[in-house]
Amino acid sequence: MRGTNAALGVAGLAGFLALAEAVPRLGLVDDDYLPPAGRIAVALGDEAADPAFWTALGDTLTGWALGLALASGAGIVLGVVLSVVPYLRQATASTVEFLRPIPSVALIPLAVLLYGSELRSVLLLVVYASFWQVLIQVLYGVQDVDPVAEETARSYGLGPWARIRYVLWPTALPYVMTGVRLAAAVALILAVTAELVIGAPGLGQRIGVAQTSQAVPEMYALIVVTGLLGLVINVGARAVERRALAWHQSVRGEVTV
């Protein structure tokens, strides 16, 4: 089953590459603006030989990882606190709904004003965008706690901390994992966007320089890198999810009697 999936995945990718090679070669689009896959691959090789590229990759990953860690931590803690204290949840519900749809990129002038073009301005955007993904999932997850289990725990005299540990957390964990996985993708997008627009060091900034320089194959090569990065991050997040939730029904499947 796994083998078939991998084979299909490779076949899909090969098909896509063939298409990307053929479309410009057949003249369907001008190869000055969308070079064939082969030329992008050459540019990608040139990039990989440049130490500055690896520094940029490291910068992007730093912004992504730190931003995601901050957003996940804050989202989980705040989500649990808000759900455990019902008054707080009601008091903040409308504020959350007001803040959540604000696009992170709209905060770019604010980020530049506060932090210039440093890592911190990237973090501001990344954390703002990915925090909500985690928070909302945590809120849903906590809501999903079985009231009977909760009452049972109470009647057995479990304290608040123990109830969070043994009842609330296991119920919420699958939601948290979904939230973090979504946040991981959003964080990457925002990290690259922030670098592109603000000019903080990283892959985004290199894309911007290539774009203004009319270096089209290099630009697509860097875009391919961000795509690959997204792929790796998604695969990684799924692996972490599977391991952390190995005990959960959704992962281990129905028990066959």
Place this chain on the structure above:
Amino acid sequence: MRRLSAGLTAGALLLVATACGSSGDEPSKGGGSSGGVTTVKVGLIPIVDVAPLYLGQKKGFFEKQGLELEFTTAQGGAAIVPGVASGQFQFGFSNVTSLMVAQSNGVPVRAVANGIASTGKEGEDFGALMVKKGSPLTSPKELEGRKVAINTLKNINETAVRASVRDAGGDPDEVEFVELPFDQMPAALDKGQIDAAMVVEPATATIRNQDGVEIASPLVDVAPDLTVALYFTSARYADRNPEIVKKFQKATAQSLAYADAHPDEAREIITTYTKIPADVLAKVTLPKWPAEANRSSIMALMKLGQSDGLFKNPPDLDELLP
């Protein structure tokens, strides 16, 4: 155990990311002064125009003044003007009209040194109004009712194109201006989505490579030897650090003169901070880099801008210019 290993994986990933993430090629210097050298951050767009600063830094002109430049590149004024106004960058690079607009909106910016000037030669400028190969359009006058791409509406390039249309006997109000980034103009022109494009290098060279035709040099039409862009700082920084501003002015003037006299070295340094392909770079028309701004040309630009309705309040050139 499993959860532990997942945690460890995540932690290791973080460590790796942080370890290879330090972006500075030199050890961190922070913003202040150390050992007689003051580090100043300069916000720039990574384009041909700012080559003199990179060259001056390399040649040690700034070091001689006790300055060390730390370059920050952004895609446009959107990040640079607020960055300078808030003191995140000490200096920035911007076109003259943007600075006048900022000032008329109450943003306290002050120009400190010349940036670039047009070459002043019709048909041989870095900025050009171009049409594609085989286009029936031959004069800016014929742009009435046509689509013309401008990188930013209500800014220096629109003012300049309107001047060209007016000079050719046309009515600029009849021209349909559309906003498009410079780097997308060659493709849009080629596809026929626009009838003409106001481009600057390296897009000008790209369109020339495609046998595009120049029908006007709008920056030349505004004024002879038009000052197009300036280096600037915030009024607050200028008031508090007059010494540093003076040093920056001296070193920048020297860098501009040097770059103007050594175009080959300027072209060479461009390859270090842009990715302009070698064949395009060889054909790029460099701007002029006079050491002093041309005040009368800026006056002309301001008057045109005023009649185009760019400014809320008339800009105060005595306050703005060095």
